[in-house]
Amino acid sequence: MPSFSRVLLGLFCLLVAVLLLAPTLVVIPMSFNGNKSLAFPPDGFSWQWYQNFFTNPDWTTSFTNSLLIALIVAVVATVVGTLAAFGVTRAAGRTGGLLRAILITPMVVPGVVLAIGIYAVYLDTHLVGTVAGFVLAHTMLAIPFVLIAVQASLEVFDRRLETAASSLGANRLTVFRTVTLPLILPGLLSGALFAFITSFDEIIVALFITSPYLKTLPVQIYTSITRDADPTVAAVGTLLFLATSLIIIAGLLFGMRRGRT
Amino acid sequence: MHAPQRSAGAAIEIRKASKHYGIFTALKDIDLHIRPGEFMTLLGPSGSGKTTTLNLIAGFTDISSGTLDIGGKSVTGLPSHKRNIGVVFQHYALFPHMTVGKNVAYPLALRGIKGEDREKRAKRALDMVKMADFAHRYPNELSGGQQQRVALARALVFDPPLLLMDEPLGALDKKLREWLQLEIKRIHRELGTTFVYVTHDQEEALVLSDRIAVFNGGRIEQIGTGRELYDHPATLFVGRFIGESTVLRGAAELSGNDTVMTIGDQKVLAHGRLAGDARPVILLRPERVALKRPGADAVSGENRLSGTIVEAIYLGSASKYEVKLKDGTVAVVRSPLGATDFAIGDVADVAFTPADLILLPDDASADVTLT
Ligand SMILES: Nc1ncnc2c1ncn2[C@@H]1O[C@H](COP(=O)(O)OP(=O)(O)OP(=O)(O)O)[C@@H](O)[C@H]1O
Numbered sequence: 001m002p003s004f005s006r007v008l009l010g011l012f013c014l015l016v017a018v019l020l021l022a023p024t025l026v027v028i029p030m031s032f033n034g035n036k037s038l039a040f041p042p043d044g045f046s047w048q049w050y051q052n053f054f055t056n057p058d059w060t061t062s063f064t065n066s067l068l069i070a071l072i073v074a075v076v077a078t079v080v081g082t083l084a085a086f087g088v089t090r091a092a093g094r095t096g097g098l099l100r101a102i103l104i105t106p107m108v109v110p111g112v113v114l115a116i117g118i119y120a121v122y123l124d125t126h127l128v129g130t131v132a133g134f135v136l137a138h139t140m141l142a143i144p145f146v147l148i149a150v151q152a153s154l155e156v157f158d159r160r161l162e163t164a165a166s167s168l169g170a171n172r173l174t175v176f177r178t179v180t181l182p183l184i185l186p187g188l189l190s191g192a193l194f195a196f197i198t199s200f201d202e203i204i205v206a207l208f209i210t211s212p213y214l215k216t217l218p219v220q221i222y223t224s225i226t227r228d229a230d231p232t233v234a235a236v237g238t239l240l241f242l243a244t245s246l247i248i249i250a251g252l253l254f255g256m257r258r259g260r261t
Numbered sequence: 262m263h264a265p266q267r268s269a270g271a272a273i274e275i276r277k278a279s280k281h282y283g284i285f286t287a288l289k290d291i292d293l294h295i296r297p298g299e300f301m302t303l304l305g306p307s308g309s310g311k312t313t314t315l316n317l318i319a320g321f322t323d324i325s326s327g328t329l330d331i332g333g334k335s336v337t338g339l340p341s342h343k344r345n346i347g348v349v350f351q352h353y354a355l356f357p358h359m360t361v362g363k364n365v366a367y368p369l370a371l372r373g374i375k376g377e378d379r380e381k382r383a384k385r386a387l388d389m390v391k392m393a394d395f396a397h398r399y400p401n402e403l404s405g406g407q408q409q410r411v412a413l414a415r416a417l418v419f420d421p422p423l424l425l426m427d428e429p430l431g432a433l434d435k436k437l438r439e440w441l442q443l444e445i446k447r448i449h450r451e452l453g454t455t456f457v458y459v460t461h462d463q464e465e466a467l468v469l470s471d472r473i474a475v476f477n478g479g480r481i482e483q484i485g486t487g488r489e490l491y492d493h494p495a496t497l498f499v500g501r502f503i504g505e506s507t508v509l510r511g512a513a514e515l516s517g518n519d520t521v522m523t524i525g526d527q528k529v530l531a532h533g534r535l536a537g538d539a540r541p542v543i544l545l546r547p548e549r550v551a552l553k554r555p556g557a558d559a560v561s562g563e564n565r566l567s568g569t570i571v572e573a574i575y576l577g578s579a580s581k582y583e584v585k586l587k588d589g590t591v592a593v594v595r596s597p598l599g600a601t602d603f604a605i606g607d608v609a610d611v612a613f614t615p616a617d618l619i620l621l622p623d624d625a626s627a628d629v630t631l632t
């Protein structure tokens with residue numbers, strides 16, 4: 001009976017959706033807790049944890065640190081990753097595949113292994129606890145994401161359009177600016193977004209190379225939650241959830257608008 | 262009238278040009294002179310080097326050896342964006358992120374033409390291909406034929422002295438192709454631009470061209486008007502590639518200044534003889550031979566080969582027959598309206614005078630390449 005199997009399928013989807021959403025749905029009520037506890041269900045209602053997040057310098061500086069580092073990483077990783085994607089896509093013969101495999105290793109190697117390696121090198125080069133150190137480490141982690149996103153765009157990009165543009169009088173740079181770039185822009189933007197999130201989210205390497213003077217938001221969340229049961233982490237989580245939802249919705253709307261034209 | 266400026270077409274002078282890809286030779290010592298304003302078609306089977314030649318002219322690939330002059334100047338080392346040549350591709354190559362209007366204005370913008378002037382010239386070019394009403398559409402909202410007309414407008418909007426087209430109608434259906442052929446011909450006449458056109462369709466070449474260069478295996482076999490190529494092919498390959506034909510092969514001997522070929526048990530006389538010691542073959546055009554009842558209507562000096570009708574096709578204005586000769590060759594005959602009718606199975610003579618046949622040196626590659 002098709003209708004029965006449809007109902008079953010619907011129920012199953014619902015179950016999966018609940019499973020995926022449950023942690024988020026637990027965090028949101030917790031962020032409005034009236035007491036200083038991470039108990040669920042929460043006890044009473046207050047905005048105090050949001051207030052704490054916006055006023056306590058521990059939280060505000062770690063947030064601005066993360067934002068700054070993630071923004072720089074997004075820019076640097078997008079530029080480097082895009083150039084790498086061009087090289088990989090347009091290299092002759094097998095070179096491309098080999099280069100790609102090498103460039104993607106940061107995604108495959110366990111985070112701790114990278115973190116230990118980075119920490120060891122940073123100790124010698126005094127990069128521990130510096131913005132430059134964070135940017136460098138996170139860029140390395142983010143490049144594979146940009147590479148994959150941009151390469152996917154480049155693979156469907158019709159190179160003959162570049163030949164056509166050149167015959168119409170465009171030099172290499174103009175061809176890139178007016179034809180190639182606009183057409184691979186969706187891949188580039190999603191690569192940049194991935195790079196931003198990779199850095200903003202990153203905790204393992206950050207725990208190794210952090211210092212009391214430079215903490216990122218994930219590090220601050222981690223130290224806060226290991227020290228005491230502070231519902232501010234739930235408030236941060238809720239805010240981040242809101243921010244990412246907005247970005248994704250905006251992205252979808254943008255994609256729909258482009259898709260129509 | 263409303264077309265872009267009439268421009269003086271550029272001459273093209275290719276001398277001893279070769280193109281190698283690694284050890285593979287795509288073009289071997291080609292010589293090609295194209296006159297200003299001429300419509301030249303590069304015709305040949307797949308892989309014969311037509312696109313390679315076009316790419317050399319456009320500057321998309323470098324010449325391996327030889328010289329290439331456009332408009333009297335050497336363009337060696339000049340990148341394609343500085344050559345000022347319009348190019349139309351088989352796959353249209355319109356920019357998908359720009360409207361039709363923006364696509365056509367693109368080459369003008371690159372040349373620093375701004376504002377109203379740019380709009381006007383873009384509109385004039387779109388008018389020429391009857392696409393002005395579509396200026397606000399995106400390429401994916403157009404049919405193939407419409408896209409190709411936009412591509413043509415884009416390639417001509419900056420008044421290039423030379424337009425290159427690589428099988429521009431290859432992806433379109435027959436009706437549309439025939440209509441666009443006439444459009445292209447009209448535009449060529451209006452503009453006076455030199456057109457170089459690539460196709461592997463000999464009928465298209467005949468419809469469009471002032472002259473045709475026939476390519477085979479990276480060489481040019483012959484350059485001439487359609488009539489010259491049809492009536493006086495220089496090689497068996499050209500004779501077979503242009504139009505329909507029947508090839509007769511047999512033992513040949515010389516008799517004075519004539520050649521006599523034995524086909525089956527009958528003899529065919531051809532005036533003249535081939536230079537050198539090449540094996541001669543005889544090429545017959547379907548409309549230059551007549552089909553006659555055995556022994557009837559003899560004309561003095563004519564050659565006759567007897568055979569059996571194996572196929573009879575009524576074409577309206579003519580009838581086409583296939584006649585199996587005694588040696589097994591199938592001859593194609595086209596009889597005008599009003600000639601004697603034959604049915605499949607009839608015995609008939611294929612009759613032609615020495616002036617109606619073409620004597621050529623044999624060339625095994627002509628058979629291989631065409632099948
Ligand atoms: N980049 C390349 N590398 C190696 N060989 C090539 C390259 N481009 C073309 N060739 C070879 O050169 C020969 C001529 O190619 P070309 O594209 O000029 O043929 P064509 O006459 O345009 O054929 P078609 O009608 O199929 O388009 C072919 O054998 C082709 O395989």
Ligand SMILES: [Mg+2]
Pocket residue numbers: 311312313427
């Ligand atoms: Mg080709």
